[in-house]
Amino acid sequence: MKTVLVIAAHPDDEVLGCGGTIARLTAEGAQVHIVILANGLTSRSDFDAAMGDAALRLHHDRAEHAGKILGAASVRVLGFPDQKMDTVPILDITQAIEREIDSLQPTTVFTQHGGDLNADHVITYRATLTATRPMAGRSVQRVYAYEVASSTEWAFQSFAPHFHPCLFFDIAGTLEKKITAMQVYESETRAFPHPRSPEALRAIALRWGSAVGVHAAEAFELVREIR
Numbered sequence: 001m002k003t004v005l006v007i008a009a010h011p012d013d014e015v016l017g018c019g020g021t022i023a024r025l026t027a028e029g030a031q032v033h034i035v036i037l038a039n040g041l042t043s044r045s046d047f048d049a050a051m052g053d054a055a056l057r058l059h060h061d062r063a064e065h066a067g068k069i070l071g072a073a074s075v076r077v078l079g080f081p082d083q084k085m086d087t088v089p090i091l092d093i094t095q096a097i098e099r100e101i102d103s104l105q106p107t108t109v110f111t112q113h114g115g116d117l118n119a120d121h122v123i124t125y126r127a128t129l130t131a132t133r134p135m136a137g138r139s140v141q142r143v144y145a146y147e148v149a150s151s152t153e154w155a156f157q158s159f160a161p162h163f164h165p166c167l168f169f170d171i172a173g174t175l176e177k178k179i180t181a182m183q184v185y186e187s188e189t190r191a192f193p194h195p196r197s198p199e200a201l202r203a204i205a206l207r208w209g210s211a212v213g214v215h216a217a218e219a220f221e222l223v224r225e226i227r
């Protein structure tokens, strides 16, 4: 895994889904690039339109700060409409991802899970699958889907595909970096028992870790791997 691309719908999904794994891979020498599709802010009830670009810039700065904590090589926020990605032709989203793949040539892609409650996550999954379709000469050899606390489990398995992880990264050494990176998005963190609270994020990591015999883990679905 020399060059890795993490695709997220919103700023914070990359941390919730694979923050510990990003920190581990970068510590092991991988170049991890993060692309966030939506601006993550304009749908919020407390978004002040008068603040406009300044508020968005602040949020983008947070994404870069979180990426820096995890050791990411780059963070880009593309600015699709938050919680309204269904108002954009999926072709536009797919082509935006294709441009990132063309320029970065990643071998590994992490993306959202396609059965989440959040519609932007589902669109991100579909667009990623299209953008990474395995044609001759393409760089992408493996695609993994990550879960996001308060979206994957809140679908209550009502939408296919269901989250059935079969790939686990041991993040015992980087779990606290994930928690620290998540705290950069202070507006997105919540008090326990919310799934995004530090306590719940630790509990999720410990639960997956115990399932596979390590102290903490992040869980992924294997979408596709070519060897």
Ligand SMILES: [Zn+2]
Residues within 6 Å of the ligand: 009, 010, 013, 118, 121, 148
């Ligand atoms: Zn999200």
